[in-house]
Amino acid sequence: xxxxxxxxxxxxxxxxxxxxxxxxxxxxxxxxxxxxxxxxxxxxxxxxxxxxxxxxxxxxxxxxxxxxxxxxxxxxxxxxxxxxxxxxxxxxxxxxxxxxxxxxxxxxxxxxxxxxxxxxxxxxxxxxxxxxxxxxxxxxxxxxxxxxxxxxxxxxxxxxxxxxxxxxxxxxxxxxxxxxxxxxxxxxxxxxxxxxxxxxxxxxxxxxxxxxxxxxxx
Numbered sequence: 001x002x003x004x005x006x007x008x009x010x011x012x013x014x015x016x017x018x019x020x021x022x023x024x025x026x027x028x029x030x031x032x033x034x035x036x037x038x039x040x041x042x043x044x045x046x047x048x049x050x051x052x053x054x055x056x057x058x059x060x061x062x063x064x065x066x067x068x069x070x071x072x073x074x075x076x077x078x079x080x081x082x083x084x085x086x087x088x089x090x091x092x093x094x095x096x097x098x099x100x101x102x103x104x105x106x107x108x109x110x111x112x113x114x115x116x117x118x119x120x121x122x123x124x125x126x127x128x129x130x131x132x133x134x135x136x137x138x139x140x141x142x143x144x145x146x147x148x149x150x151x152x153x154x155x156x157x158x159x160x161x162x163x164x165x166x167x168x169x170x171x172x173x174x175x176x177x178x179x180x181x182x183x184x185x186x187x188x189x190x191x192x193x194x195x196x197x198x199x200x201x202x203x204x205x206x207x208x209x210x211x212x213x214x215x216x217x218x
Contacts, residue, residue, distance in 0.1 A: 048136075085110050138162075
């Protein structure tokens, strides 16, 4: 599916789901035109923010900019979005540089027609204004949505948690294991649970385990 500028009532879609292919789009950004397909082969963090020149969004963009080298190490690109226009984006990131000494060196999509925001379910058809929700999509190298989060306008996201999330997804893909609560890189992982009675009966857990809860033995 490709997103184009269409009337809002024709374009609105319910929020996307994990495991779905992320809709293709081409858009103008602070770093030139980009298409979703440009990111194929790499992980992508696509995140929307309600508006430029707002306190919570400013704190998030400063944190994302400072963390970009870490995302680069993971092979994960950053791509922001709001329904503000390009010149508003440019004025905002310039002000962030001048006032806080932080360069926002990842692209920010302008979406004044709300084509992408509505196509991704970031703005509902009954929204009181055009502000996008604080939504994050983690998109894998195949273009599949692997995880997402939704925050209210007055609550900032945790960039550290998003780094942990992408790291965990990559570790699970590489190992075939799962991650327990609070897992961080280098921590113990869990074996997949048995999916049949015959398989479960063959499992011999250790004293601190169960047939449905076993640590990956390195």
